[in-house]
Amino acid sequence: MKNQICLLFATLILSACNSPLSDGGSDAADLTPDASVGPTDEDILADYDAEVRTYQEEVGMPGEWRFWMLERKDRWSNSYIRGRRDHEAHVYVRYEREIAYDPPWSSEEEHYAALEQLAELQYPGWDFTFSVYEDGVEDNLERNDVVAVLGHSGDSNASGRTIYLLWEGIFSHEFGHTLGLRHHYCGGAGADYCPDAYPPGENKCTMDRNSSSFGPTEIFLLQLTGERPEDEINAAWSNINSRYPEGYPNN
Secondary structure, X not given: OOOHHHHHHHHHHHOOOOOHHHXXXXXXXXXXXXXXXXXXXXXXXXXXXXXXXXXXXXXXXXXXXXXXXXXXXXXXXXXXXXXXXXXXXXXXXXXXXXXXXXXXOOOHHHHHHHHHHHHHHHOOOOEEEEEEOOOOHHHXXXXXXXXXXXXXXXXXXXXXXXXXXXXXXXXXHHHHHHOOOOOOOOOOOOOOOOOOOXXXXXXXXXXXXXXXXXXXXXXHHHOOOOOOOHHHHHHHHHHHHOXXXXXXXXX
């Protein structure tokens, strides 16, 4: 019998995230909006300081968190702006290599529905659609849309608008990188605590890879509704990752 709990932790341990964002690189993409539709990025960002203060007071984050976020405004501006635009994402799925799921999915529609459920539990208030990849789709991606490559042979990572997944359960972490989210630690997986990366008062978080849900900083940035249904997330996570065949990813 497969040990589902181990699979959950394997998702975090084996899927080291090598996104350019994880090493302090530039944000994922140029997302300059059509100025004729809604507020400009500058209009949205003008409210950042006031919103940081309001959130800190309402949620009870320490004063140090507010100062920390204000000092690093440039670091978080992309994800803050994204969180105040549309909360919809279309994920186009393709395979790098075939995966002999055990037990198999009854159909790819069932598979996509499971991935969608997990994503929406981890991004409460956002709407996800998963569908099969089609050639040329990269030319027509909307603001939050991405391509997800399953069965990746290396470590999971996000590169531009493409997410490469060794384990599907780490999708939320990697998708977060495409929205401008960064790690709450320095360097690679398992690195020591890094004060410059870890927001004061932050608790366990997907971007620290010690939780299946987002912490208060990401809830603020992406305007998530705030629920953290760990049990439901872990059940959905297990349903996906427990289907990998024995010996994966080395088989």
